[in-house]
Amino acid sequence: MTGSDAGTPGRRQRKAEAGSNAAVHGPSRDVGVDAGTRRAAAALRAHVVVRRRAFTVDIPLEVAPGETVAVMGRSGSGKSTLLGALAGLTPLDGGEISVDGRVLDQAPRTRTDPMHRGIVLLGQDARLFPHLTARENVAFGPRAAGVAASIARSSADEWLARVGLPGAGDRRPGQLSGGEQQRVAVARALAAAPRVVLLDEPLVALDAVTASEIRAMLRERLAGVTTVAVTHDAVDAAALADRLLIVERGRVTQEGAVREVLAAPATEVAARIAGLEWLTGEARGGAFVRGGLRLETTDAGSRALADVDGVPLAAVYRATDARLGVGAPAIVSHLEPTPTGVRVSTDGGVVEVPPAVAAGLAPGDGVRVDVAPESVRFVAAS
Incomplete structure (x- = not known):
């Protein structure tokens, strides 16, 4: 009986679903607000180098159009730093980030503002505007991009129905449960038709039943959307992702199809993640x-x-x-x-x-x- 390496990265091109289309995040005329509009998924290529006090994060990453890649590792290993750099919230000390060949970051010369990357970040906190209704929260991105209010609101109602909240458009965040707020956050992100979606443990603050429901909804809604998902839960990785990266002290120590990595961990960290x-x-x-x-x-x-x-x-x-x-x-x-x-x-x-x-x-x-x-x-x- 012998050990094995990480295996060949498994890439599964998932069929794009209506509504999970791609455009830019932030003000732009290129936003597809119709929940039924199809657009080609984007390819993400990155080499993220960020110097930290204890170690340097140095992570190469390629995500095929429509693919979901999960990133797992111990707390403090550099996972959130990776997402922050991709989203434009953390400056690069080296490397490059591009979407469909368009260079967004290239240290030290080029840095694109977060609002103009076509990338959205969904975290543990839904971060909805408390004074706006669910409908207006979802319509915010398209309206900021210049879409007519009536069209943006109509599309918002479609998105709320698609994430399991039909008829909830007039409710404010304070009238929604934590799980419902996360559903609105997903609708708001996808209504702007992002090129890439980043997930930073969006299920960690939810109870087990609600997390299971949101996980199933994410799997359906993100089909065909290029996604990078950071999680501590192997269940999330197995349910949502095509490939899995194990990160330790800022380096990728194992990479491959999710089930292959979980079945044959190459390091102690990977073994613990796999239970x-x-x-x-x-x-x-x-x-x-x-x-x-x-x-x-x-x-x-x-x-x-x-x-x-x-x-x-x-x-x-x-x-x-x-x-x-x-x-x-x-x-x-x-x-x-x-x-x-x-x-x-x-x-x-x-x-x-x-x-x-x-x-x-x-x-x-x-x-x-x-x-x-x-x-x-x-x-x-x-």
């Missing part, structure tokens, strides 16, 4: 060894491990696939309740077991951690 355990050790005698812990593998895997004897490796597995035994080398460090059982952390790995199995266990107890060979994957330790 997998990452246990470091080394190949020894055809097995994976960590202190007194020894994980056997299949015959083919054993031969592969024998070929890399002494090489640092990581065992990747699901905590729910591991089992606890008694009286072997792993020492319990702590126990944590989960919605489905108890997470038992030891110096020989992590196990999630039913409450009855964990009954009587305490920090300091000796246990055995068993993982079936077919449930473990070994990769080079990074």
Whole structure:
């Protein structure tokens, strides 16, 4: 059993849907306000270099027309800096940003104002104008671009219906729930027919049921719209994106089709994002060894491990696939309740077991951690 690389980036050209069309963000005559108008999706190419105190963000990014790319990583890894640079809110220290070949930023000579990039940013806060109705919020972009008020308002009502809020045009933000406000924010963004949409964890402040509803709505409404989505939730990435980038300390450490990256993480950060355990050790005698812990593998895997004897490796597995035994080398460090059982952390790995199995266990107890060979994957330790 051997490790794998990030794989070939998977790009799925999704069919453009009526209403998810492209134009500019900000005052322009090139805004398609008719929710049924089709326009070609844009291609985004960028190399974002931004110097930060602890490290330099240095991220190359290419998004095909109509593709959605998810960006994941630990807090502070540079994800929001990337979005800020794409949106024009954070100046580049190096690199270049272009949409359909039009250079928006090129450090240090060129910098396009955020309002004239054709890029919209949707964040955790809907940021609706509190004194305007939902209809006027959605109509704001087209009206600022010179579209007649009656046309912009009619289009706004169409967009509100498309995001699941028919008849809500006269309500102000204070009369809407958090989920409803996010729906209006999506309608407002798409009514301006942006070239590129940036999502900065727009679902994080919502309850699970509302987040699920908004996620489904985003998947439908953003089909055919070039999108970059920053999220901490692998569910969002799997539901919304074609490709996934893992970012660590300002660098891309893994890239590929979403399901491929989540199934075969190449780093500890990627493993944690995928909900997998990452246990470091080394190949020894055809097995994976960590202190007194020894994980056997299949015959083919054993031969592969024998070929890399002494090489640092990581065992990747699901905590729910591991089992606890008694009286072997792993020492319990702590126990944590989960919605489905108890997470038992030891110096020989992590196990999630039913409450009855964990009954009587305490920090300091000796246990055995068993993982079936077919449930473990070994990769080079990074």
